[in-house]
Amino acid sequence: MWPMIPKGIYCFNYHRIGDENASIFDPNVFSCTAKQFEQHVQFYNKNFIVISIEQLIDKIERNLPIDNKYALITFDDGYIDNYDIAYPILKKYQTPAAFYVATNYLDTPHIPWWDEIAWIIRHTNNTQIKFENWSETVDISSGSITEKVRNILRVIKQDKERTMVDKITELSKICQCEMPDELRKTPLFISWKQAKEMSDNGMHIGSHTMSHTILSHLPPQEQLKEISQSKAIIEQHLSKEVTSIAYPVGGHSAFTETTRQLAQQANYKVAFSFVPGIITSFNSQERFQLKRLPVDGNCKVSQLKNIIVKNT
Numbered sequence: 001m002w003p004m005i006p007k008g009i010y011c012f013n014y015h016r017i018g019d020e021n022a023s024i025f026d027p028n029v030f031s032c033t034a035k036q037f038e039q040h041v042q043f044y045n046k047n048f049i050v051i052s053i054e055q056l057i058d059k060i061e062r063n064l065p066i067d068n069k070y071a072l073i074t075f076d077d078g079y080i081d082n083y084d085i086a087y088p089i090l091k092k093y094q095t096p097a098a099f100y101v102a103t104n105y106l107d108t109p110h111i112p113w114w115d116e117i118a119w120i121i122r123h124t125n126n127t128q129i130k131f132e133n134w135s136e137t138v139d140i141s142s143g144s145i146t147e148k149v150r151n152i153l154r155v156i157k158q159d160k161e162r163t164m165v166d167k168i169t170e171l172s173k174i175c176q177c178e179m180p181d182e183l184r185k186t187p188l189f190i191s192w193k194q195a196k197e198m199s200d201n202g203m204h205i206g207s208h209t210m211s212h213t214i215l216s217h218l219p220p221q222e223q224l225k226e227i228s229q230s231k232a233i234i235e236q237h238l239s240k241e242v243t244s245i246a247y248p249v250g251g252h253s254a255f256t257e258t259t260r261q262l263a264q265q266a267n268y269k270v271a272f273s274f275v276p277g278i279i280t281s282f283n284s285q286e287r288f289q290l291k292r293l294p295v296d297g298n299c300k301v302s303q304l305k306n307i308i309v310k311n312t
């Protein structure tokens with residue numbers, strides 16, 4: 001079947017690059033190793049026309065047809081390995097990519113909620129987890145740490161009844177296990193200086209909101225604040241207009257029609273979801289919920305091909 005794939009924009013999404021076994025936090029956010037990432041970049045350059053966000057926006061604004069197979073490389077969250085590992089590889093192959101940062105995470109040490117939850121799951125002696133308001137009990141008695149963390153995160157993300165801070169407090173209590181304060185100083189994310197260097201060298205920096213809160217869980221006013229203030233903060237640091245946003249978490253239930261309208265109102269030109277698929281049209285609705293292809297689980301090029309074929 002390969003490489004008989006349709007014309008379209010194939011937007012690949014990464015989180016972390018590196019060795020998931022060396023991490024004390026969430027293994028699920030590791031997309032692939034450095035070596036695998038270099039092979040991915042070679043693969044994209046051989047089989048696609050790799051475009052930047054600026055070229056994507058140009059296509060949309062000039063109403064150009066999607067007349068070829070294009071690849072767009074994106075990273076969510078702005079982990080430090082994006083700068084240390086991915087950026088040098090992208091530079092080596094002169095390949096553009098976009099990095100979506102949560103502005104609260106830069107320059108101030110911060111452990112995001114999914115990493116803290118993963119740390120708790122790694123250290124608890126519990127075999128089952130259930131919050132009072134959950135109908136489901138999550139069994140963590142067997143399986144890999146990757147699976148256990150994935151299962152608990154799935155249920156925690158669905159629970160809209162309280163804030164993430166409250167959910168972590170509750171989880172720590174149930175698990176009788178709290179992440180030590182000194183771990184909060186772990187430098188996990190890029191700095192503004194590094195973001196500026198990447199931006200000045202052809203990489204696109206976009207918004208992933210300020211706090212990485214799931215937007216659909218917030219009232220419209222607070223969504224707007226997350227969407228528009230993050231834009232202003234990045235623009236101030238980079239002296240460049242921020243034209244794109246990637247919704248945190250990004251699945252169907254992580255944003256709403258209001259979210260899309262607010263992104264447009266805040267003067268973004270495009271917005272990315274994390275709904276899997278390829279981009280084949282730019283109508284006004286699609287433009288603010290562009291689909292992406294998730295790259296995860298120590299992804300080899302052969303698996304990347306499977307992801308592509310499965311989604312076309």
Ligand SMILES: [Zn+2]
Pocket residue numbers: 076077208212248249
């Ligand atoms: Zn994210």
